[in-house]
Amino acid sequence: MKTISTLAAILCIPGSLMAQPSGDEILDRIDSNMSSGSRHVISKMVIHGTRNTRTIESETWSVGDEKAYTEYLAPAREKGTKMLKLEDKLWIYSPGTDRTIQISGHMLRQSVMGSDLSYEDMMDDPELRKKYDAAVTGSEEINGTECWVLELTANSPDVAYQMRKIWVDKQRYLPLKEELYAKSGTLLKKTELYDIKKIGNRWYPGKIVFKDMLKKGDGTEFIVEEIEFNVDVPEHLLSKAALR
Amino acid sequence: MLSIKLAIKNLLGAGLRTFLNVFILSVAFVVIIMQNGFIQGWNKQAKVDVVEWQYGQGQYWHENYDPYDPFTFQDAHATIPEKLNAARQEGTVAPILVTQATVYPEGRLKSIVLKGIDPHQKTISIPTEKLVREGEDVPAILGSRMAMNIKANVGDYLLVRWRDANGMFDAKELKITGLFRTDVPTVDLGQVWIALEELQQMTGLDNEATMIVIKDQSHAEMDLASWEFQDLDELLYDMNQMIKSKSVGNAIMYLILLALALLAIFDTQVLSIFRRQKEIGTFIAMGMTRRQVIGVFTVEGTMHAVLSLIVGAIWGIPLLLQLKKTGLPMPEGYDQFGLPLGDSIIPAYSLGLVLISVVIVTVTTAIVSYLPARKITKMNPNDAIRGKIQ
Numbered sequence: 233m234k235t236i237s238t239l240a241a242i243l244c245i246p247g248s249l250m251a252q253p254s255g256d257e258i259l260d261r262i263d264s265n266m267s268s269g270s271r272h273v274i275s276k277m278v279i280h281g282t283r284n285t286r287t288i289e290s291e292t293w294s295v296g297d298e299k300a301y302t303e304y305l306a307p308a309r310e311k312g313t314k315m316l317k318l319e320d321k322l323w324i325y326s327p328g329t330d331r332t333i334q335i336s337g338h339m340l341r342q343s344v345m346g347s348d349l350s351y352e353d354m355m356d357d358p359e360l361r362k363k364y365d366a367a368v369t370g371s372e373e374i375n376g377t378e379c380w381v382l383e384l385t386a387n388s389p390d391v392a393y394q395m396r397k398i399w400v401d402k403q404r405y406l407p408l409k410e411e412l413y414a415k416s417g418t419l420l421k422k423t424e425l426y427d428i429k430k431i432g433n434r435w436y437p438g439k440i441v442f443k444d445m446l447k448k449g450d451g452t453e454f455i456v457e458e459i460e461f462n463v464d465v466p467e468h469l470l471s472k473a474a475l476r
Numbered sequence: 477m478l479s480i481k482l483a484i485k486n487l488l489g490a491g492l493r494t495f496l497n498v499f500i501l502s503v504a505f506v507v508i509i510m511q512n513g514f515i516q517g518w519n520k521q522a523k524v525d526v527v528e529w530q531y532g533q534g535q536y537w538h539e540n541y542d543p544y545d546p547f548t549f550q551d552a553h554a555t556i557p558e559k560l561n562a563a564r565q566e567g568t569v570a571p572i573l574v575t576q577a578t579v580y581p582e583g584r585l586k587s588i589v590l591k592g593i594d595p596h597q598k599t600i601s602i603p604t605e606k607l608v609r610e611g612e613d614v615p616a617i618l619g620s621r622m623a624m625n626i627k628a629n630v631g632d633y634l635l636v637r638w639r640d641a642n643g644m645f646d647a648k649e650l651k652i653t654g655l656f657r658t659d660v661p662t663v664d665l666g667q668v669w670i671a672l673e674e675l676q677q678m679t680g681l682d683n684e685a686t687m688i689v690i691k692d693q694s695h696a697e698m699d700l701a702s703w704e705f706q707d708l709d710e711l712l713y714d715m716n717q718m719i720k721s722k723s724v725g726n727a728i729m730y731l732i733l734l735a736l737a738l739l740a741i742f743d744t745q746v747l748s749i750f751r752r753q754k755e756i757g758t759f760i761a762m763g764m765t766r767r768q769v770i771g772v773f774t775v776e777g778t779m780h781a782v783l784s785l786i787v788g789a790i791w792g793i794p795l796l797l798q799l800k801k802t803g804l805p806m807p808e809g810y811d812q813f814g815l816p817l818g819d820s821i822i823p824a825y826s827l828g829l830v831l832i833s834v835v836i837v838t839v840t841t842a843i844v845s846y847l848p849a850r851k852i853t854k855m856n857p858n859d860a861i862r863g864k865i866q
Contacts (some may be wrong), residue, residue, distance in 0.1 A: 282583065303536065336547045339478035343585055415646040420637065431693075444636055448583025 255366025255382055262398075263361075263403035265409075265434045268461040270295045274305075275457055279347045281448035288345055289384040289457075293465045301469040302396060310345065314475050322351055326476035332475045348453040350393075363391045374399050374408045375426075393420070404428060404435040420447045431459060483776035486748075487783070488789025497744055497780050502788035502839065509735055509834045510796060511726045513823030514804060517534040519719045520824050521659070522817070523712060526602045531711045532570070532689040534696050536703040541574075541686055546589070549574050553641075553684045554702040560688065563695055567598035571685035573675050577638035578666065580625035583754050588622075589667050590638060592675025592685075592723045598692040604662060606654035607671040614674050615652035620657045628652055636668065641680045648678070653712040657687040659817060734837070737784075745848040756852055757861030770849045777845020799823055 253261075270293075277288045288310055294300035304313040312327035322335040340396065342351040360366070364384035372381050385394040395413040406428055412421040422445055427438030436459065443451035468474055487494045527533070556564070556571045563569040573592040576583055591752035595607040607615050618628060628634060630652055637647040650670060659663055676682050688703070690696060697705050749756070759769045803820030 245532060281577075311509060342587060386644070389640075389644060392639075392645055394644055394646075414637070415640065415644055417649040418650060420647060442584070446580045446583075446637060471546050 238434065239403075246470050252368055252380070255368055256386070257398050258368065258380055258382055258405065259361050259366055262400060262407055265405055265436070266407075267297070268434075270465045271343075272460045272465070273456060273458065273464045274363055276453075276455040277345065277347060278453040279345065280452065281346060281476045282448045286346065293463075293469050295465050295470065299465075301465075301474055313470060315476055316472065317336060317354060322354065323472060323475060332472065343444075345378075347384070348442045348447060349452060350444075351390065360396070363388055364396065370429070374401075377408060378402045379408055395443075401428070401435075407438065421445060422451075434461070463469060480775060480779075481619060482772050483779045484524035485789050486776055487539050487779055488586045494780070494783070496658055497737070497740050497801045498783040498787050501653060501741055501780055501784035501841065502729065502792065504509055504734040504737045505784055505788040506795065506831060507674065508790035508836065509732045509792070509825060509830060510799065510823065511664060511730055511822060512723075512829050512833070513796065513799075513825045514821050515719065515828070516829065517725060517824040518817070518821045520718075521822065522715060525659045526712070526715065528818060530663050530689075531660050531708060532599050532691050533693055534707045535711065536688040536690070536698075536700060536705050536707060538686050539707065546576055549589075549686065552686050553681050553767050555683055555699075556685050556688065557700045557703065559698060559700065562691075567596050568691040569695055570594055570597035570599035570689045570691075571672060572687050572689065573672055573677065573679070573681060573684060574686040575638060575679055576638050577668070579762075580635040580637070581624065581628060584626075587666070588636075590636065590675060591667055592672040593669055594672045596608060599617065600663075600688050601656055603656050603660070604669070604671075607669065607674075609671065609674070613671060615653040617654040617669045618638070619667065620655055621661060623652075624665060625665075628655075629657060634668070638678065640678070646825045653669060654714055661817075669716060680859060708785075718750075734840065738840055740778070741777055741780050741841060743845045744780075745773065745845055746775070749773065749848055749851055753855070753859075754861060756855060757858070760855075761861055766852055766855075769852050770846070773849035773852065774842060774846045777849070778838065778842040780845075781841035784837065784841075796823070799864060800825070 248259060273292045275290055278292065279286045279288070288308070289306040290302050290304045290305060292300060292302040294347075296318075298319045300315075300317045302315040302374065304310040304315075308342075314436040316323045316325075322340075323332050324335055325332045325384075331461050335351045340350065341352050344354065355389050364386050365387045365431035366382055367407040368380050372379055372380045379399040379401055379473045382400055384398065386394050394414040394415040395417075397411040397413070398407045399409040406425060407423075408425050408428075410423040411419055412423075414420050422443045424441045425439070426441070428435050429438055436456070440454040440456075441451050442454065492522055505862045524755065538552040540548050540553050553573060560569050562569065575590050575592075577588050577590040579588050580586070593607070593781075595604045595605050597604055602615065606617050609615055615634075616634060618626075621848065631647045632652045634652060635647065635649050637645060638644055650668065656664075672685070677682060696707065756769055759772070764772075787853045800823055803822040806817050819833075847858065
């Protein structure tokens with residue numbers, strides 16, 4: 233009798249829930265999609281301010297999440313500005329002043345080129361699996377795509393956000409939306425991914441929209457124009473000498 | 477006496493030329509007093525203000541704290557020493573916790589320094605009594621400059637985001653319960669003040685502070701682990717250096733003015749000696765020694781300084797007194813540079829300042845009067861009396 237009732241219960245569970253992976257499994261799948269040994273990206277950043285919209289073009293070379301070199305290509309005002317991230321240090325070179333400065337202290341809280349991203353967001357440690365307990369809390373549809381809703385709660389006090397909520401595409405294992413919450417539960421930032429394309433053997437967004445929820449404006453669009461994974465990054469670009 | 481009589485007669489005889497020389501010299505004299513008065517006034521006013529609003533009679537800083545490096549704030553905090561508990565109860569020491577934060581006035585992002593201070597402190601003039609919590613809202617006070625920059629008023633809510641001791645973000649709305657007006661921008665610009673306990677709770681730094689301000693010397697120089705005492709000399713060092721450099725800059729300006737006035741007197745003396753050779757010859761022929769003749773001309777030149785003191789007093793005293801009454805209004809926005817400046821600077825004149833100015837003007841005038849007169853020693857009295865050019 234007991235066996236029959238257990239079997240009946242299993243048969244009643246919807247198929248999608250039966251196939252529900254754990255939070256950690258989902259995070260692993262996301263990492264394999266989004267992370268790469270190295271990459272080369274040509275992108276556009278469209279910043280929607282309260283009064284106007286600005287577009288900034290840039291070229292980035294990166295190795296893992298620790299090292300990245302970005303050179304701004306347009307508009308003329310920003311052209312030649314270079315940024316170098318080496319682990320937990322960040323430098324910016326401005327051709328107007330011909331000076332390289334390390335971004336630290338107060339400046340880390342300033343926005344990058346007036347966007348919704350701050351310099352400290354760029355320095356944020358993305359190792360979610362180590363610092364968060366992930367739990368699948370349900371299933372929702374985002375822009376017509378079925379998603380797992382993943383809630384990440386900090387398991388150590390030394391992380392930037394107490395809670396993260398991620399909507400992950402069930403088919404392609406891409407985070408289509410992410411919300412970052414403060415300790416008090418206030419929604420601080422929101423990220424949305426659009427134009428998902430297959431690049432090689434991975435799915436990658438063509439457009440990412442960042443929004444600082446405490447700030448006015450329509451957020452910042454990050455549009456990927458060209459992207460290559462696992463490329464050879466010229467060694468000289470990942471040193472301070474490349475800034476001049 | 478004869479020299480003085482002759483000098484006065486000759487000066488009055490020169491008419492407009494004497495008046496112009498005397499007037500220009502009097503301008504230099506009044507400007508020296510005025511400029512030094514402003515520097516001294518500013519110095520006095522600024523020091524009184526910073527002691528009253530910021531420094532108290534000294535401060536204990538956490539050993540990692542560097543006010544010029546916000547990067548140090550994260551690690552610059554420690555438990556408030558028990559030795560100061562009694563004084564804390566009396567309000568004669570004021571512990572302050574400092575952390576970086578971001579505010580979003582009207583949806584704009586602005587980096588600030590969030591400071592926690594005991595609402596019952598009596599050590600500095602910041603009106604912290606407005607930080608006493610009366611309801612659900614966390615009270616906050618701002619300086620008038622900061623309020624103007626972020627367009628905030630009493631009763632407004634200010635959204636603030638900060639990181640706790642472990643670096644985790646948190647956000648909350650603060651209610652602005654008061655604005656204060658101070659001449660010390662370093663407790664105003666880019667800062668929001670809340671109650672110490674609120675900030676300790678928000679950051680998870682219970683009973684900790686970054687600095688401790690003391691009201692009287694009895695709490696100075698105590699041996700407190702992790703805390704270093706900064707006396708007023710150290711705290712005022714930057715300001716003293718700034719005032720010193722400002723004094724040098726001003727001295728250059730009035731030295732130029734003084735040099736122009738003295739050049740005019742020098743020229744007048746050269747011209748007098750050239751044109752009055754017959755007179756010089758006659759003096760010598762009548763038995764005056766060359767030194768006595770030089771004395772006559774030197775006194776005559778120096779009399780410019782004496783007359784300039786009189787003329788300067790006639791127009792300068794009312795002007796300086798009026799400036800003392802009204803002060804010199806400072807241009808708007810000047811205080812945004814972080815200098816402790818009021819709406820106007822009230823000059824401070826002292827007897828010493830006036831005496832030094834009198835001595836400087838008189839001695840320099842005497843020197844420039846004497847230098848051309850030395851030529852008289854080389855004059856041949858026969859040629860001089862005939863008016864032959866030498």
